[in-house]
Amino acid sequence: MFKRLxxxxxxxxxxxxxxxxxxxxxxxxxxxxxxxxxAGIDHCRxxxxxxxxxxxxxxxxxxxxxxxxxxxxxxxxxxxIPVRTGMKVETQLGKREAGR
Amino acid sequence: MTAASDLAASYDLVVVGxxxxxxxxAALAARAGLSTVLFDENPGVGGQIYRGITTTPVTxxxxxxxxxxxxxxxxxxxxxxxxxxxxxxxxxxxxPQKLVGVSIAGKTRLIEARRVIIATGSQExxxxxxxxxxxxxxxxxxxxxxxxxxxxxxxxxxxxxxSGPLLWLLAAQTLRAGGRIEAILDTTPWRNxxxxxxxxxxxxxxxxxxxxxxxxxxxxAKVPVHRVDGIEALGKDRLQEVAFTSGGRERRLPADLLxxxxxxVPNVNLANAAGVAHSWNERQLCFVPVLxxxxxxxxxxxxxxxxGAGIAGGTAAAERGRIAAxxxxxxxxxxxxxxxxxxxRQKLQREEMGRAFLDLLNRPAESFRQPVGETLACRCEEVTxxxxxxxxxxxxxxxxxxxxxxxxxxxxxxxxxxxxxxTELIAAERKRTPEEVGYYRLRPPVKPITLAELASxxxxxxxxxxxxx
Numbered sequence: 315m316f317k318r319l320x321x322x323x324x325x326x327x328x329x330x331x332x333x334x335x336x337x338x339x340x341x342x343x344x345x346x347x348x349x350x351x352x353a354g355i356d357h358c359r360x361x362x363x364x365x366x367x368x369x370x371x372x373x374x375x376x377x378x379x380x381x382x383x384x385x386x387x388x389x390x391x392x393x394x395i396p397v398r399t400g401m402k403v404e405t406q407l408g409k410r411e412a413g414r
Numbered sequence: 415m416t417a418a419s420d421l422a423a424s425y426d427l428v429v430v431g432x433x434x435x436x437x438x439x440a441a442l443a444a445r446a447g448l449s450t451v452l453f454d455e456n457p458g459v460g461g462q463i464y465r466g467i468t469t470t471p472v473t474x475x476x477x478x479x480x481x482x483x484x485x486x487x488x489x490x491x492x493x494x495x496x497x498x499x500x501x502x503x504x505x506x507x508x509x510p511q512k513l514v515g516v517s518i519a520g521k522t523r524l525i526e527a528r529r530v531i532i533a534t535g536s537q538e539x540x541x542x543x544x545x546x547x548x549x550x551x552x553x554x555x556x557x558x559x560x561x562x563x564x565x566x567x568x569x570x571x572x573x574x575x576x577s578g579p580l581l582w583l584l585a586a587q588t589l590r591a592g593g594r595i596e597a598i599l600d601t602t603p604w605r606n607x608x609x610x611x612x613x614x615x616x617x618x619x620x621x622x623x624x625x626x627x628x629x630x631x632x633x634x635a636k637v638p639v640h641r642v643d644g645i646e647a648l649g650k651d652r653l654q655e656v657a658f659t660s661g662g663r664e665r666r667l668p669a670d671l672l673x674x675x676x677x678x679v680p681n682v683n684l685a686n687a688a689g690v691a692h693s694w695n696e697r698q699l700c701f702v703p704v705l706x707x708x709x710x711x712x713x714x715x716x717x718x719x720x721x722g723a724g725i726a727g728g729t730a731a732a733e734r735g736r737i738a739a740x741x742x743x744x745x746x747x748x749x750x751x752x753x754x755x756x757x758x759r760q761k762l763q764r765e766e767m768g769r770a771f772l773d774l775l776n777r778p779a780e781s782f783r784q785p786v787g788e789t790l791a792c793r794c795e796e797v798t799x800x801x802x803x804x805x806x807x808x809x810x811x812x813x814x815x816x817x818x819x820x821x822x823x824x825x826x827x828x829x830x831x832x833x834x835x836x837t838e839l840i841a842a843e844r845k846r847t848p849e850e851v852g853y854y855r856l857r858p859p860v861k862p863i864t865l866a867e868l869a870s871x872x873x874x875x876x877x878x879x880x881x882x883x
Contacts, residue, residue, distance in 0.1 A: 315570055315671045319591055322565020325471035343469055348564045356652055357549045363796040367651050369549035373556035374462055375455055376537045378826035389862060396457045
């Protein structure tokens with residue numbers, strides 16, 4: 315859905331995070347949601363009601379569709395949080411698991 | 415990087431939001447000697463219009479246009495003013511006593527403010543069409559944010575749909591960046607032209623006129639535009655096709671990305687939760703705070719500046735921020751020198767010229783604001799338009815009661831993506847005005863915080879003793 319402009323690929327250092335355990339490369343300056351979109355990851359969560367897949371929608375902190383688990387903390391807004399090397403991102407499946 | 419523990423216990427002025435209004439307000443107030451802090455939840459300042467202005471990887475200035483780059487001066491001026499600017503700072507609470515709850519990197523504080531300027535700007539109006547929750551459907555603003563902040567441009571088969579200046583600006587920026595757009599589905603109703611034409615002379619004199627015309631020419635030369643009166647996003651688990659009706663005919667376009675936009679509306683959550691009175695604006699079809707001429711709200715000491723005060727655009731937002739800041743300075747440091755507010759008001763008037771034309775031309779059709787059937791009104795709790803309409807018909811009188819019946823507005827977005835839809839649906843079914851129906855009563859926390867963050871609040875000895883047996 316998105317590709318990086320040539321000068322944007324050159325800017326910023328490479329950052330490697332994991333998404334559901336798999337390495338994903340991003341650029342410094344990416345938010346978690348932008349990194350997921352750039353990596354072509356189709357959805358970041360499923361809904362608590364029907365289990366339908368959802369992906370980032372507004373990218374400006376309003377819609378809460380990009381909620382992901384980051385370093386063990388659930389329901390973080392991926393579009394507001396900058397990526398860091400070693401960050402562990404997990405997609406959220408349906409109802410939040412107890413104990414998280 | 416400022417940590418929560420670095421903050422003072424109180425400030426003369428707390429500004430919430432680092433877009434044009436917030437940056438201009440903070441800079442003016444700090445220069446006039448107020449201790450000023452600006453909290454912004456994003457990784458960098460600029461708000462949406464100047465998103466990523468200090469960090470954007472887009473080097474070709476022509477792509478985003480000179481208007482975008484004008485934000486660099488605002489950001490630099492605020493930075494140099496002496497105001498403390500804190501990014502990654504989420505304001506989750508504001509009460510009428512002007513106690514500000516703010517979280518930074520997992521730690522929270524309650525900060526006292528003598529004055530508060532809410533500059534939380536606008537958000538895109540909900541665009542509830544069938545399939546708008548499918549992955550592959552996003553807002554035009556989202557694509558613009560990705561372009562400005564990360565240098566990401568659309569790829570694959572992309573369709574834009576809706577109305578309003580931002581849709582055309584994004585189209586132009588995308589084309590300049592080498593992106594491809596299959597089609598633009600223009601939802602502007604024909605009859606809007608009749609209402610808007612009366613205000614065309616004013617608009618022709620406004621700075622937006624020639625810019626708007628050249629944008630339209632630039633885009634229409636490269637992208638087919640269809641005037642449509644119905645849109646549907648189709649696909650299982652992700653967008654595959656966009657169906658639309660144009661001139662009574664249904665057509666389908668295969669698509670990987672559908673970008674929706676039908677204007678922007680004030681982001682009311684923080685002001686509403688602080689108890690600021692709002693009223694329905696029929697021309698802009700949204701709730702706006704009730705404000706005096708210096709943007710002071712119904713809550714003493716709390717002002718709302720920028721597009722949060724009613725939509726007027728980025729340059730007007732900065733002037734509004736300055737006017738609100740002058741009022742704060744005059745209240746707290748009357749001896750300080752401030753710029754002449756008359757001159758600022760004149761600039762503001764020039765900026766607001768032509769707004770009536772834009773508002774009336776871009777008023778979205780009823781069918782795109784008041785969905786029917788299985789179309790989701792509330793994305794978070796997956797509540798359909800039919801459910802809301804049925805509930806209103808059997809007696810539910812307002813959005814707050816609707817929460818109890820259907821849970822709409824009670825998911826993580828706290829009504830941001832369904833509030834206007836639910837109000838309008840109830841009004842339509844019960845033959846009331848949106849003003850009579852009202853809006854959700856919002857309460858803090860207006861942004862999610864964890865219990866651990868709350869527990870991180872510093873506790874004084876007196877507070878500890880108060881609960882000890």
